[in-house]
Amino acid sequence: MSAVAGHGASVHIQNCGKTFPDGTQALAPASLDIVSGETLVLLGPSGCGKTTMLRIIAGLETPDAGGRVLFDTTDMTAVPIEQRHVGMVFQSYALFPNMTVAENIGYGLKIRGVDKSVRAARVAEMVALTNIGGLENRRIDQLSGGQRQRVALARAVAVRPRVLLLDEPLTALDASLRDRLRSELNSLLRSLGITAIYVTHDQAEAMELGDRIVVMRKGAIAQIGTPREIYFAPQNRFVAEFVGAANIVEGPVAGGRLTLPGGWLALDNAADNAAAVAMIRPETIGIVAEADAFLRGTVESVAFIGDRQRLVVTGAANQPLTVDAPNTINVRAGERVGLSVTPQAVRVLPKED
Amino acid sequence: MSHRNFIWICLLPLVVVTAAFFLLPMAQLLAVGAGGSRGVSAYLAIITEPRYRATLINTVVLAAATTIATLVIATIAGLFLQRHRFPGRAVLIAMLTFPLAFPGVVVGFLIILLAGRQGLIGAITAAVTGEKVVFAYSIFGLFLGYLYFSIPRVILTVMAAVQKLDIGLEEAARSLGASPWAVQRDVVLPALGPAFVASGAIAFATAMGAFGTAFTLATNIDVLPMLIYTEFTLAANFAISAALSIGLGVIAWAILALARSMSGGAVAAAG
Numbered sequence: 080m081s082a083v084a085g086h087g088a089s090v091h092i093q094n095c096g097k098t099f100p101d102g103t104q105a106l107a108p109a110s111l112d113i114v115s116g117e118t119l120v121l122l123g124p125s126g127c128g129k130t131t132m133l134r135i136i137a138g139l140e141t142p143d144a145g146g147r148v149l150f151d152t153t154d155m156t157a158v159p160i161e162q163r164h165v166g167m168v169f170q171s172y173a174l175f176p177n178m179t180v181a182e183n184i185g186y187g188l189k190i191r192g193v194d195k196s197v198r199a200a201r202v203a204e205m206v207a208l209t210n211i212g213g214l215e216n217r218r219i220d221q222l223s224g225g226q227r228q229r230v231a232l233a234r235a236v237a238v239r240p241r242v243l244l245l246d247e248p249l250t251a252l253d254a255s256l257r258d259r260l261r262s263e264l265n266s267l268l269r270s271l272g273i274t275a276i277y278v279t280h281d282q283a284e285a286m287e288l289g290d291r292i293v294v295m296r297k298g299a300i301a302q303i304g305t306p307r308e309i310y311f312a313p314q315n316r317f318v319a320e321f322v323g324a325a326n327i328v329e330g331p332v333a334g335g336r337l338t339l340p341g342g343w344l345a346l347d348n349a350a351d352n353a354a355a356v357a358m359i360r361p362e363t364i365g366i367v368a369e370a371d372a373f374l375r376g377t378v379e380s381v382a383f384i385g386d387r388q389r390l391v392v393t394g395a396a397n398q399p400l401t402v403d404a405p406n407t408i409n410v411r412a413g414e415r416v417g418l419s420v421t422p423q424a425v426r427v428l429p430k431e432d
Numbered sequence: 433m434s435h436r437n438f439i440w441i442c443l444l445p446l447v448v449v450t451a452a453f454f455l456l457p458m459a460q461l462l463a464v465g466a467g468g469s470r471g472v473s474a475y476l477a478i479i480t481e482p483r484y485r486a487t488l489i490n491t492v493v494l495a496a497a498t499t500i501a502t503l504v505i506a507t508i509a510g511l512f513l514q515r516h517r518f519p520g521r522a523v524l525i526a527m528l529t530f531p532l533a534f535p536g537v538v539v540g541f542l543i544i545l546l547a548g549r550q551g552l553i554g555a556i557t558a559a560v561t562g563e564k565v566v567f568a569y570s571i572f573g574l575f576l577g578y579l580y581f582s583i584p585r586v587i588l589t590v591m592a593a594v595q596k597l598d599i600g601l602e603e604a605a606r607s608l609g610a611s612p613w614a615v616q617r618d619v620v621l622p623a624l625g626p627a628f629v630a631s632g633a634i635a636f637a638t639a640m641g642a643f644g645t646a647f648t649l650a651t652n653i654d655v656l657p658m659l660i661y662t663e664f665t666l667a668a669n670f671a672i673s674a675a676l677s678i679g680l681g682v683i684a685w686a687i688l689a690l691a692r693s694m695s696g697g698a699v700a701a702a703g
Contacts, residue, residue, distance in 0.1 A: 139603055160606045167607035173600035177622035186618070187608030238608060 087274035088150040088241035089115040090136060095146035097131050105131040107299045108146065115151075118268050118275040120289035122282060124321070128298040129278045130246060136276060137244050138163045150241055163242075166235030170247040172227045174219045180230050181206075181215040187238035205233040208267070225256050232264070236271065243268075243275040249284065261287055282322045286310070294318045310360075316428050319358040324403075326359045327428075328396040337425065341395035342374035347422040356428045361403040363424035366390070366410060372417025376400065378410050392416065461674050468671020477672060478679040487654040490571070492683070494655065495639035498575060502582040502635045503628055509583075510590030511620070529584040536581070536644020543577045543649060544568045571653050577645040582635040589634075593627035626694075633691030637684040656680050 089112070096108035106128040113119045121129035134140040136148060138160035148155045155163055166187075174183050182189075184205050188198045206212055209229040214222065222230065228248060235243060249257045249264070265288050268275050279285055285292045286306045294301045294309060294317075302309060302318045313319035316327060328339060332355040336343045349355070369375050376395030381388055383406065390402040390410065395418055402418070410416060466472045478484045513525060531539065547553045548568040557565040567573050601623065605615045643657040650658050656676060664673035 137603075137607065139606075160603070161609050161611060163607075164609070165607055167604060169600045169604060171598060171600050173598060173604035175601060175605070175619060175622075177619075177625075186605070186610075190605075190609045190614055234604075234608070244607075 087116040087272060089113060090242055090274060090276070091147075091149040092132070092136065093147040093149070095132070095135050095142035095148065097128075097135060097140055098143050104298055106135070108143070109300050111293065111300070111303070113274060113276065114290075115274055116272045117290045118277060118288055120277045120279060120285040120292045121295060122279060122285040122289075122292050122322070123295035123301075124280055126297075127295040129280075129293075129295050131298075132295070133244055133246055133276060133278045136242065137165055137167055164238070164240055166238060166240030166243045168228075168231045168235045168243070168245045168248045170250050172231040172251075174227055174230055174234070176219050178219075179215065180211065180217050180219070180222070183219070183230055184233045184237050186234065191238070201237055205237045208236070209233040210263075224252050225260060228252060228260060232267070236273070241274070243271075243273050245275065245277045247279055248277075250279070250281070257284075264288065285322075292322075294321060296321075312426060313358060314429070316356060316358070319426070319428060324361050324401060326361065326364075326396070326398075326400045327356060328359060328398070328400070329354065329356050330397070331355065332427070337427075339374060339396045341376045341418075342372070344374055344420055344425050345422045346425055346427065349427050352427075354430075356430065358426045358428055359400070359420055359424060361389070361401045362387075363420060364400065364402045364404075365419040366402065366404050366408055367417040367419045369415045369417045372419050374418045374420070375415060376418060378412050378414045378416055380412055381410060392418065461677060464670055465674035465678055466671070468669070468675075470671065474671050474675040475678065478676055483654075484659065484676065487656055487659045488679075490654055491640060491656040494571060494575060494578070495636050498578040498582055498639040499632050499636045501575075501579055502586050503632055505579070506583050506586035506631075507590050507621075507624065507628070510587045511594055513587070514591045514594040528587055531581045532584045534581065536577075536642055536646075537648050538644075539577045539581050540645040540648025542580070543573050543645070547573055547576070569649055569653070573649050574646060574653055574655070577649065578639045578642060581642075581645075582638060585634055585638070586631040589627050589631035590624065593624050597623055629691045629694050633688050636687055640684045640687075641680060 091113070092109065092111040094108045094110055095106065096104065097106040098104045109132070111119075111132075121132055123129050131140060135142050135146070138148075138155065138158060142148065142156065146156070150163070175186065178186065181202050185198045185202045188201060193201070202215070206215060209232055211226060211229045211233065214226060214230075219227065219230070228251075231248070235245075249260055252260065261284055268288065277285075277288055279288075289306055291303060291305055292309050293303050296317050302314045304312070309318060309322050313322065313325075319325040319327065328337070330337050330339045332338075332346065332349050332352040334351070335346050335349060337346055337349070337355060337357055344357075346357075374395050376392040379391045379393045379399060381390050385406065387403050387406050388408075390404055392400045392402055400418070404410070465474055468474050470477060473480075478488055509528065513521065513528075534542075545551055546568065547566060549564075549566055551566065551568060554564045554566050557563060597620065601619050602615050605619045610618060641657055643661070646653065646655050646658050647661070657680070660673045660676045660680070663669045663676065
């Protein structure tokens with residue numbers, strides 16, 4: 080494994096935008112620095128520009144004039160993809176149907192003129208790394224979805240790329256397989272120490288895999304941060320609602336208190352604001368006796384999920400609040416409850432433009 | 433009436449037509465072929481008789497050359513037309529597929545206008561070099577004519593196949609370091625293989641059996657359809673022409689069957 084590690088370049092995107100010939104702007108000019116060895120996730124709904132960003136880094140799209148892409152200190156903007164030395168994993172896997180598994184994995188080496196015996200050794204190494212032993216001589220149409228995904232990954236990593244680019248690599252798989260491959264992929268990326276850029280619309284994937292996450296929306300970067308920063312300190316309503324479940328409440332802030340229809344919440348050093356918007360994560364709201372809380376509401380529904388129960392509480396805020404309560408407490412629909420939220424858990428968001 | 437009987441009744445017209453216009457004439461043709469002075473050995477004459485054998489080889493070589501040239505030209509054109517959008521593209525595609533509407537006689541006529549004794553090429557070469565180049569009546573003229581009406585069939589098939597190509601395959605190959613040539617060699621051409629077999633078989637069978645163009649041009653070319661025609665109408669040699677017809681049919685059919693087995697059933701019968 081050490082033979083493969085340590086090939087990560089740092090990637091610098093400077094002022095890269097993309098406007099298509101028909102005039103639509105897929106990506107507003109954006110800059111981004113990716114540290115060597117880091118896994119960076121581009122997260123957002125479809126059409127947010129994340130794939131365009133990835134394709135610019137890959138060299139499959141050229142940025143609008145003024146944009147530059149650098150690997151370490153080398154300007155790659157004008158270098159075509161075949162000379163960028165990247166590895167790429169596609170959502171469709173794009174495995175060559177006219178080649179066997181081993182030929183697919185070895186293709187990048189063969190094209191580079193790597194000696195046959197060296198090639199065979201590297202292919203064997205990749206096969207072991209991705210757990211696909213015994214499939215070497217299969218044709219692609221004889222593989223399951225999960226096996227194809229592994230072959231695609233092995234093929235991309237076999238050339239020891241400077242940057243590994245993954246475009247929704249798990250999206251085509253069913254849910255349970257996706258979860259398993261996600262954690263496998265995670266440990267593989269850690270052990271390779273490779274610079275990886277990972278595109279997904281799945282926030283759970285982004286949380287697990289990313290050292291940092293870039294949340295994108297409508298062709299622009301909405302926020303960059305570690306998974307914890309993105310989750311606990313979203314900078315705007317879009318990020319708050321896209322990543323995890325979020326209650327968005329509205330009310331006036333005065334004297335460090337956010338006033339809501341069902342009472343008030345204490346805030347951490349918040350400026351006075353006649354119409355503030357704040358986010359509260361469902362799991363940060365505690366259910367207490369009505370008399371013990373400054374914010375009260377009525378339980379509208381209780382859904383027992385197993386590891387927790389999801390309550391919907393009305394009357395407390397301007398819209399029903401979702402509360403993830405422990406599975407042990409006993410509440411029923413129609414009951415009056417008190418809600419306790421620590422000041423740190425209430426995140427006041429800037430006003431949307 | 434049971435469901436099964438209903439289906440059989442619906443199929444009855446097909447059975448009648450097939451028997452009347454296909455099976456019976458074929459059986460008759462077989463019988464005529466074996467009924468001449470040579471007997472059953474007439475069927476071997478296409479191989480054993482030197483003149484017939486030379487014609488057969490001529491025809492096969494011509495059809496093969498047409499097929500290969502058509503595949504090369506039509507693949508390049510088809511890839512380009514499917515992958516690029518430019519003003520006039522629709523008109524160009526319409527023009528390229530235009531020969532589909534022409535009978536062989538018209539194609540032959542066009543070749544004569546181009547390279548015949550009064551043709552364009554002859555006039556130009558006569559003016560430039562003083563020597564008139566005329567090749568319309570040679571096997572090269574016939575080759576050009578066949579090329580002309582084979583290209584549209586192949587282009588349309590190739591374009592449909594290119595449309596179905598996963599562009600991701602090419603991008604994956606490029607990301608692995610493949611040059612544009614290597615991408616074509618390792619990814620695009622293998623993926624188009626079935627389309628080549630399918631459309632190539634049609635081009636081959638058409639070129640084997642085309643008569644109109646040959647008849648218009650062929651003053652000194654021997655191809656099988658022409659041979660059958662002359663044996664039949666001029667020499668009134670019914671047995672031999674029937675045997676040659678069967679031979680031509682069997683060869684064309686064998687090629688199609690081979691292609692169909694290689695490409696998984698995508699081959700339609702030739703026109």
